[in-house]
Amino acid sequence: MAKLDETLLTGLPPFSKLEQSAIRGILDKAKLHRHNERAVIFNEGQAADRFFLLLDGYLRVIRSTPGGDQIILLHISPGQLFGIAPALHRDTYPATAVAAAESVALSWPVRLWPEFMSRYDGFATESYRTLGQRLGQIQETLTEMATQAVERRVASAVLRMISQSGRKTESGIEIAFPVTRQNISDMTGTTLHTVSRLLSAWERAGIVASTRKHILVMKPHELVMLSEIQG
DNA sequence: ACATTAAGGGGTA
DNA sequence: TACCCCTTAATGT
Structure with a gap:
């Protein structure tokens, strides 16, 4: 596979404080994904073997109700981490991710998660910030729905x-x-x-x-x- | 104040 | 053509 350009990650919150060499290392371990509209990136309940960063496009995060129909919980836009099940100490994805438009993402195996958290300044803070934001947004939506x-x-x-x-x-x-x-x-x-x-x-x-x-x-x-x- | 049903238009693979 | 997306009116809870 061709080498990924380092400018893909420079400036993105999780990696903004890193040296070029660190970014190079991170990119060399990443896998690049392209998804067409409506493609499923991962399914709810599936083993969470990788975590992701959206580079381009938009995703829908979906949960299915016992009744069979689906609820769109939130959207993910470029620059955001997703599928970060390890941050929740989970080994399965809590929801399904579907491409809302043509999208490009990077992913890494979950075994690299602890290393990313401890070695890369800003990665941990950004992960927790993302989780906090998501939780708040979902909570807000659900309260809205009910009231x-x-x-x-x-x-x-x-x-x-x-x-x-x-x-x-x-x-x-x-x-x-x-x-x-x-x-x-x-x-x-x-x-x-x-x-x-x-x-x-x-x-x-x-x-x-x-x-x-x-x-x-x-x-x-x-x-x-x-x-x-x-x- | 909403959902459901029904019937149809128009665009696209 | 079949299928998807959208619209509107009538009717039901």
Whole structure:
């Protein structure tokens, strides 16, 4: 396999404080993965033999309910660690990771985890920061699901996606990866029909513009209002 | 205030 | 063509 370029990791939080030689060593132990949209990177319950860093693209983290349908817990954007089961002292992945768009990731065998934690300055802090953020985000989503009306939940979900993956354009901020109505309903515990109706209503109000798998938010502030204030 | 059902349009492999 | 994504109206809880 061709040698990976060191600039892939320089500047990324887990490795930002490292010397070139250390980064070289880390890259030489890494495996490079490319995934097409909808490809499964690993499954919930599967033996966690490697941990990952997303270089490019977007992932969905999914859990299946006993009822059979799936819940989208969160998205992962470039530069983030994922599949870090060893940080939770687990030997299986707690959720399924699916590529939301064409993605590129690096991975390392879990046996290198202790070494990374102790040897590389910033890696441990970044891992725990990531875990904390994820936990907080999931907790927030779940509380939302249990307590708030559908329109507020959908507004929050869209806002979360644009704050994590928003791409600025002339007319607003667009979600940087493909999202279907069904996807949003899987994030918010509602149906694709309700999501479709809400997006249509918001479109008539000039808040968003959406086409197939693509959402552009033209008035983020209005969405914030919808996510906070009772309709 | 929501889900479900039904019926259809349009795009794409 | 079959399949996926999206829309809307009517009806049900």
